[in-house]
Amino acid sequence: xxxxxxxxIDASPRSGRSGSVVHGSHSRRLSHHFVSAWQAARPHDxxxxxxxxxxxxxxxxxxxxxxAYTPAEAREPWMHEVLAESDTFxxxxxxxxxxxxxxxxxxxxxxxxxxxxxDNIVRVGETFDMDPSLDDPYVPLLAERPxxxxxxxxxxxxxxxPGGMQAHLxxxxxxxxxxxxxxxxxxxxxxxxxxxxxxxxxxxxSMAEALSGIEQLVRDLQAKxxxx
Numbered sequence: 001x002x003x004x005x006x007x008x009i010d011a012s013p014r015s016g017r018s019g020s021v022v023h024g025s026h027s028r029r030l031s032h033h034f035v036s037a038w039q040a041a042r043p044h045d046x047x048x049x050x051x052x053x054x055x056x057x058x059x060x061x062x063x064x065x066x067x068a069y070t071p072a073e074a075r076e077p078w079m080h081e082v083l084a085e086s087d088t089f090x091x092x093x094x095x096x097x098x099x100x101x102x103x104x105x106x107x108x109x110x111x112x113x114x115x116x117x118x119d120n121i122v123r124v125g126e127t128f129d130m131d132p133s134l135d136d137p138y139v140p141l142l143a144e145r146p147x148x149x150x151x152x153x154x155x156x157x158x159x160x161x162p163g164g165m166q167a168h169l170x171x172x173x174x175x176x177x178x179x180x181x182x183x184x185x186x187x188x189x190x191x192x193x194x195x196x197x198x199x200x201x202x203x204x205x206s207m208a209e210a211l212s213g214i215e216q217l218v219r220d221l222q223a224k225x226x227x228x
């Protein structure tokens with residue numbers, strides 16, 4: 001059996017998972033459920049884990065931009081140091097076959113930690129290039145083989161899915177999809193748990209549906225992996 005590499009990212013600042021600890025993170029519960037279900041069927045697959053709630057990525061700075069847009073052969077030692085974390089994140093992304101991200105929705109969008117990771121991995125000459133002669137000048141560099149992304153989100157209220165009453169306010173899922181698409185990660189599956197602020201039966205039903213959906217998605221993606 002060919003080994004598959006999962007890149008598992010958690011973004012919630014809450015350290016525990018709901019259902020296990022009081023005030024635990026719902027998005028962590030979803031992402032760990034996915035990885036556990038995956039490993040139950042494929043225990044030998046590799047998992048790279050990043051916990052941005054504990055160790056957030058560095059934000060892009062002026063020095064980062066200067067370094068990233070300097071040709072590699074012309075970079076000074078300090079520039080390589082500035083880009084070291086970005087290099088590591090990109091290497092993990094290249095290595096991954098499945099990217100699993102658990103993240104809450106903050107103010108209709110992604111937490112700053114998720115945005116910082118995106119800003120570190122969307123890098124000219126590394127994960128995308130530009131060709132002004134093309135109608136679409138952005139050329140993805142991570143489209144050379146299949147990589148599947150699973151975006152597992154937690155929302156305080158409800159109706160953020162397609163056709164929902166607050167779908168027009170969901171900048172989290174479309175924003176992450178757009179950024180990942182720029183580098184070539186265009187197969188993105190998303191599952192959400194809603195009603196985190198409502199709690200009670202509404203939250204419990206939403207969580208049960210999300211966990212069931214995750215189990216089915218694991219089966220579907222593993223079938224794709226096995227089919228090559």
